Amino acid sequence: MNAENKIFEVPLYAYERSPDQDNEAAVRHPVVIIGAGPIGLGLAIDLAQQDVPVVILDDNDKVSFGSRAVCYAKRPLEILDRLGCGQPMVDKGVEWNVGKVFFDERKIYEFDLLPEDGHERPAFINLQQYYFEEYLVNRVRELQAEGKAIEIRGNNKVSAIGNHADHATLEVDTPEGPYNIEADWLIACDGAGSPTRQMLGLDFVGRVFEDNFLIADVIMEADFPTERWFWFDPPFNKGQSALLHKQPDNVWRIDLQLGWDIDKEEEKKPENVIPRLKAMLGEDVQFELEWVSIYTFQCRRMEKFHHGRVIFAGDAAHQVSPFGARGANSGLQDTDNLAWKLKLVMDGMAPESLLDSYDMERIHGADENIMNSSRSTDFITPKSEMSRILRDAVLDLAEQHEFARPLVNAGRLSVPCTYDGSPLNTADALDGPERTRPGSPCPDVKLGDDYLLRQLGDKFTLLTIDADAPESLDEDGIEVTRLALSAKADTTGMLKARYLGNEDSAVYLIRPDQHVAARRPSFDENLFRAAIRRATGKE
Amino acid sequence: MSDLNLKPNIAGADDFYAALLGAHEGLSKEDSDALNARLVLILANHVGDREVLDQALDAARNTG
Numbered sequence: 001m002n003a004e005n006k007i008f009e010v011p012l013y014a015y016e017r018s019p020d021q022d023n024e025a026a027v028r029h030p031v032v033i034i035g036a037g038p039i040g041l042g043l044a045i046d047l048a049q050q051d052v053p054v055v056i057l058d059d060n061d062k063v064s065f066g067s068r069a070v071c072y073a074k075r076p077l078e079i080l081d082r083l084g085c086g087q088p089m090v091d092k093g094v095e096w097n098v099g100k101v102f103f104d105e106r107k108i109y110e111f112d113l114l115p116e117d118g119h120e121r122p123a124f125i126n127l128q129q130y131y132f133e134e135y136l137v138n139r140v141r142e143l144q145a146e147g148k149a150i151e152i153r154g155n156n157k158v159s160a161i162g163n164h165a166d167h168a169t170l171e172v173d174t175p176e177g178p179y180n181i182e183a184d185w186l187i188a189c190d191g192a193g194s195p196t197r198q199m200l201g202l203d204f205v206g207r208v209f210e211d212n213f214l215i216a217d218v219i220m221e222a223d224f225p226t227e228r229w230f231w232f233d234p235p236f237n238k239g240q241s242a243l244l245h246k247q248p249d250n251v252w253r254i255d256l257q258l259g260w261d262i263d264k265e266e267e268k269k270p271e272n273v274i275p276r277l278k279a280m281l282g283e284d285v286q287f288e289l290e291w292v293s294i295y296t297f298q299c300r301r302m303e304k305f306h307h308g309r310v311i312f313a314g315d316a317a318h319q320v321s322p323f324g325a326r327g328a329n330s331g332l333q334d335t336d337n338l339a340w341k342l343k344l345v346m347d348g349m350a351p352e353s354l355l356d357s358y359d360m361e362r363i364h365g366a367d368e369n370i371m372n373s374s375r376s377t378d379f380i381t382p383k384s385e386m387s388r389i390l391r392d393a394v395l396d397l398a399e400q401h402e403f404a405r406p407l408v409n410a411g412r413l414s415v416p417c418t419y420d421g422s423p424l425n426t427a428d429a430l431d432g433p434e435r436t437r438p439g440s441p442c443p444d445v446k447l448g449d450d451y452l453l454r455q456l457g458d459k460f461t462l463l464t465i466d467a468d469a470p471e472s473l474d475e476d477g478i479e480v481t482r483l484a485l486s487a488k489a490d491t492t493g494m495l496k497a498r499y500l501g502n503e504d505s506a507v508y509l510i511r512p513d514q515h516v517a518a519r520r521p522s523f524d525e526n527l528f529r530a531a532i533r534r535a536t537g538k539e
Numbered sequence: 540m541s542d543l544n545l546k547p548n549i550a551g552a553d554d555f556y557a558a559l560l561g562a563h564e565g566l567s568k569e570d571s572d573a574l575n576a577r578l579v580l581i582l583a584n585h586v587g588d589r590e591v592l593d594q595a596l597d598a599a600r601n602t603g
């Protein structure tokens with residue numbers, strides 16, 4: 001393995017002594033984030049862009065070691081656009097649309113994701129997690145250059161936490177010894193093994209799947225197409241499953257299911273891994289191992305993510321099996337949901353109880369992800385004789401009969417959830433499309449040379465389509481700016497299809513995280529003022 | 540909304556039953572189980588209606 005020149009070997013945020021370490025009393029910061037993984041970095045960028053000063057502490061000084069996440073869905077890319085790092089992701093990432101499913105020795109069918117038109121971002125890209133984290137760190141550096149108060153402290157390991165009524169206290173270990181700091185708000189993005197969770201004695205319950213997966217990233221010059229290939233019960237991994245997926249730089253992700261009763265250390269040795277990969281890829285294919293690890297997957301979440309002044313996000317709050325690419329994808333939706341709420345609460349523009357809606361909405365998201373990911377795992381790894389018989393019957397039928405293909409579940413790919421029933425929603429008052437009902441993430445629409453989501457930005461927006469409304473509205477300090485569009489000017493018809501449905505006009509109240517809060521056919525000042533109060537936790 | 544039909548509905552019941560047995564004839568237990576599974580899935584898809592399918596699952600669960 002020639003890891004020396006890999007970006008996961010280079011310190012990206014090397015330890016530097018902070019003035020806090022020389023201060024007698026613990027210095028208080030508005031927001032401290034534990035963990036410079038993708039979720040902690042994403043949240044920090046979001047807050048810094050809104051002028052909230054943030055300090056990120058990480059027990060390490062590098063990006064994620066080796067490769068974990070590969071697959072990023074459209075919604076997280078849209079969120080990353082708002083954070084100023086969507087473009088490098090898409091530029092470097094590999095786009096794919098075709099998937100093939102194999103059973104035993106046969107290809108049983110293939111599918112095309114057939115992405116819908118009019119979205120700026122593709123349905124999916126594949127990219128090594130270390131690039132993702134590197135782009136986020138680059139963005140942090142850019143914000144620092146602009147003078148934003150955002151700081152990453154490498155080799156700062158949090159070793160003790162106190163959760164108080166109006167702040168949290170932290171003890172931090174560094175190469176030069178420990179120091180203490182305080183935070184008005186402490187956000188734990190410290191991963192699935194979250195030490196914060198443990199230090200606060202909080203539970204993390206769910207299901208462990210009794211199975212192991214060998215995850216290998218190999219570098220090879222091979223002419224496999226840029227497609228997702230999934231095998232059930234292949235000859236090279238009898239009774240188990242396998243996945244092959246392309247990443248940039250000629251790196252290929254291979255997942256091999258190994259079963260439960262194995263010796264992990266033995267299985268990880270190159271002399272055991274290489275023959276398995278040769279059996280899969282063909283004897284003549286030349287490849288080099290970049291990274292090999294063995295995972296046992298779990299689906300679980302915390303009972304609550306919001307614990308007074310300590311809030312959990314990302315893997316620290318919930319964990320899913322990777323079938324369906326939901327980990328990092330859903331973690332970014334957490335921070336998307338949290339950042340604007342926290343900002344309003346910190347500025348005194350919304351009551352602290354607004355943060356309870358973070359819990360409600362993101363637990364809903366986590367449960368949806370856990371359900372989907374558990375179902376995929378149950379299909380891929382049948383848990384009983386009869387579930388295997390039914391699974392194999394589905395696969396046999398799928399080869400000849402189209403009807404069985406939707407039943408094949410090799411991972412249902414991540415889509416954002418709709419916050420149905422959220423206390424922030426105002427009852428739907430438009431005979432409009434289902435997909436843009438209150439609680440929904442706004443679907444993108446191409447508008448000439450631009451895109452709708454770019455124009456929504458990260459503030460409250462009053463989107464009017466062929467409807468009158470004031471240019472701006474101030475409801476008790478919450479500023480809402482109008483974005484006026486016309487479906488008549490939209491020759492593609494997408495604006496009508498996605499936002500008007502059967503109506504001729506519409507007014508939408510859109511939250512800073514680009515979810516719909518309220519919609520009606522026309523503007524009504526009292527009703528929209530009430531909707532703004534509701535969307536900010538004041539009603 | 541439609542209801543699961545639990546009244547006699549197959550013309551030539553004896554012939555159908557013989558055909559069902561015939562389909563399994565000579566099969567190992569494993570192959571028979573697989574055939575049954577395929578048959579259930581084919582029929583379920585033909586029915587399609589989730590409410591009817593749920594009623595069928597209940598009816599099967601609550602007998603035998």
Ligand SMILES: Cc1cc2nc3c(=O)[nH]c(=O)nc-3n(C[C@H](O)[C@H](O)[C@H](O)COP(=O)(O)OP(=O)(O)OC[C@H]3O[C@@H](n4cnc5c(N)ncnc54)[C@H](O)[C@@H]3O)c2cc1C
Nearest residue numbers: 035037038039059069070071158190191314315327328329
């Ligand atoms: C094999 C595999 C494949 C995956 N594929 C996908 C995929 O295709 N798509 C997808 O979206 N997701 C995928 N995931 C999930 C994804 O990797 C995670 O969801 C994501 O990394 C979570 O980010 P995070 O920031 O919450 O946590 P992490 O990335 O785990 O980051 C936590 C950070 O906290 C730091 N930390 C921990 N303890 C302390 C402490 N005491 N003090 C200071 N810092 C601390 C750690 O050093 C680390 O930097 C996959 C995961 C695996 C294992």
